[in-house]
Amino acid sequence: MQTKIGLEIHCQLTGLKSKLFCSCGTDYRGKEPNSNVCPTCLGLPGTLPLLNKKAVEFASMISLALDCRVPEEIMFYRKNYFYPDLPKNFQLTQYNAYGITSIGVDGSLQYGDDKVARIRRVQLEEDPGRVVYESGSMEKSLYALVDYNRAGIPLVEIVTEPDFSDPKDVRLFLNKITSIVEHLGVCDTKLEGSVRCDVNVSVQGGLRVEIKNVGSFSEAEKAVRYEIARQKTMVSRNIEVKAETRHWDDARKITKESRSKEEEQDYRYFPEPDIPAITLGKDFVLSLKPSMPELPDARKERFISALGLSPHVAQVLIENKELADFFELTIKLYNSPKEVANWIVTDLISFVDEKDREGGNLLAGLKVGPEHIAELARMVEQNTVNRTMAKQILGQVVRTGEMPSVVARKSQATRIADSSVIADAVEAVFKAEQSAVADARQNPNAANFLLGKVMQLTKGRADPKTALELINKKLRETT
Amino acid sequence: MVTKEEVKHLSWLSRFDLSDEELSKYTAQIEQIISYLDKLDSMPLENVEPVKAKKNLADLRNDQATNFAGEVLGTKYRKDGFVKAPRMV
Amino acid sequence: MQSLYRLGVAEVVQGVTSREFSAEEYIHQLLERIERVEPKINAFITVSKSSIDQARIIDRKIRDGEKVGPLAGVVVAIKDNICTKGMRTTCASKMLDDYVPPYDATVVDRLQQAGAIVIGKTNMDEFGMGSTTEFSRHGATRNPWDINKVPGGSSGGSAASVAALECTVSLGSDTGGSVRCPASFCSVVGFKPTYGLVSRYGLVSYANSLEQIGPLGKTVSDVASVMNVIAGFDEKDNTTAAGRPSYSVDKRPLRVGLVKEFVEGADEQVSKIISNSLDVFAKVGCQCEETSVASVQYALPSYYTIATAEASSNLARYDNIRYGFDMNPEGYEWNTYFSKARSNFGEEVKRRIITGSYVLSSGYYGKYYLKAQQARSILIRDLKSLFKKYDVLVGPTMPILPFNMGEKVDNPLTMYLVDVDTVVANLTGIPAISVPAGFARNGMPVGLQIMADAFCEQTLIDAASMFETEAKVQRSPEL
């Protein structure tokens, strides 16, 4: 079964202050329509593009992170096509032809446990504006509405080879890309529309279908799954899968035939005459590398070798930069990496709701900071609370933002050290659970059931070691 | 040889609505122009780089944001700040 | 009263700053002159009433002893493809009928800073595409020497307005000879600077990699004064070179090469006048001889390939959505709207856009565009070696005499062929000037073209002014 999936990933360089070719801001979200524009990004007659230096550096950093070759000279090309959101009716982008390459070529990225996808190219280009419809529907509107605030926002397009066959791998790969651009500080992937993805899917016996308009990475896996199923069904029914461009319907979670008649496209690429070829020089890459922030792979390695985390825990942390940063801040407050990491990776994450998890927004909905986890880990390791209790405390902390010690005091969660109180509880359990007591006499392992009941009765506050001792003693006594 | 079909496709790419008469006229004229441009084929093939302007990375614009003061849209067909455009059917 | 409208730059500045006459008196005379001759010439698309206010401001500053710039009181006509803030800029096209730029071109800004007054916008071939100024939405401009002849183009209005004494100096743009051709046909001086010497910010692009803004005036000294204000680095145009040069008018013996190919292909009367010009140079002590540049035969096909290719992309932005002319988009399907709006381009513009689309379309890039760019490299190399032998190269600006209106409009290729001598400077980026050289038997002007190596405008100005002083060719016709 030969399913091939290739990706074209667009990341906005939200870490920049200004657009790619003009000085308008990149912070266009939530602004009045057409208030974040100037003569240049509106393509007014007579304007000239002025390339953003830092955008070149950011795109180079992404290229290097993806193990791409960065050429000594880069150029920009015009991709000519008409569209109402494209102010010049051409897009300034990059192109590989006649010895000139885009800013990154021939790279590869390891993801998942030991999978690798090849990167065909990385290119720097401008985002178009946005078309919306008043009634929310194209059919009912007499006209479209265009907002050019986004026009000219710097984008990096990452094109992979068709190296995926499993939709799950697509998700893993995109998670890795997310983590990389977050670590580089070039893209805030949580901003709406800051990462988008076109996917190319073909199955055995069919031609390649391109799916556009996949508005987020989490949608990409769904789009791929849907499309594979659709194409396989077609093939199994002997219906031809033609080469076409489809659109992802975000609301209905299906791919749809593009309604705009797809005329044969001919982009008539040629070098942009108003942007000279940019000489990066031989030393550019050498000088850029040391200034690059630590990448996820290096960070994982450090977590394992210097902090003693397990590869799995380290992996979970670095997959989301926010989580890894949270971890590092926490161990600055309480230096017990393994304990802290476990609290974050197994317990804290379990409180994240599905929606936030989808958006990679792990901690935004929780009222928790490094100080909370640091204190909780300390309380557990110093035996002030037991683990069961600590988990319950955490449940309250993430809702209220109170410190764990405060929560513990309020619910008197501190451990019952007084063995006479525990003995009373054991007594009560023995009375109530007589058949279990009988079982436990035959089978010592059943004592755990009685322990559970004691813990329940003491709301988890009993020291389990003391309680178990008392239970075993009583079992022996009453034999 | 430039064909009418080619010119029709090119005028679609350029979004021109050409009458059949215009199409015939342009085909004949562009055929004439293109065969003149074909003179380039007789140029001795030399290993020369095509011309291009060059600039150093250091000379590019710094990443600073400023707002443009003044009205930049020149159309009266607007709604709530948006520009009205034809439907994308 | 003195006929102030005949004055040159230095006399105007001297008169206005010494308060011999006021800038207001001067502009009034020019506005009266415009009213009188425009019905015959049609050099202007827009005449600015606010020019009187600008003159009053200059006069007030002078009265108050404030500092005024080097062009105080000088009245400039601007080609209508150079953006003027708040003043309609149409490129003589229906497509920009209602277009009022929100910003000034750098050259306009610099002229106004220097105390110059913008009197209006001059007629041209639509978007600069033509050599006759017949392809204008606002009607053809006529040659002041014979109103049945074309004034040349595409900056026909800028040349005719100087020849008809409707302004002190003017600005044109030169993509393939558009300043020099009308200068030659109207017997004025027209200057095409080295590519990158004058900012193109605000010049509505026709063919970005070829064009430069250049001044037209009655004398070499007049255009040099304008160059001193407009030339030099502009951070808004990434293709401008460093520095702000300053030119003077000097005399010194130069080595002059007459380009054989240019003379051979010319009309017999033109050739004779140009060959005689060598005597003029010899008289002032220059060394003159005939020389040859075989590769000029590839100049014209190379020029039309690049110019049409770049134009086809540049003019895609005119879809009438963000600016343009009054046409309601409601109810239209987008492709229908685009096609309907864009059908308002003139015939010549459509022809060049389709041609440019052809040479860029897939499969043809290597055959046309790339080869044309290689031809440029060959030309640059060949001229470079000639400029080791000669300070300047000379020949006719135009191979033919000004012809009758309507004579060539129906045969595009024969019209393209008249650019054969001028396009060389655009392809190679070198500076070139057209100076009046004499008159044919029918009284029509002939211009001498002088070319120098890149950024050697001082040499060019020296050569042109020596020739001008010796040749003593009449400038303004009686109207």
Ligand SMILES: [Mg+2]
């Ligand atoms: Mg792209």
Ligand SMILES: [Zn+2]
């Ligand atoms: Zn902008």
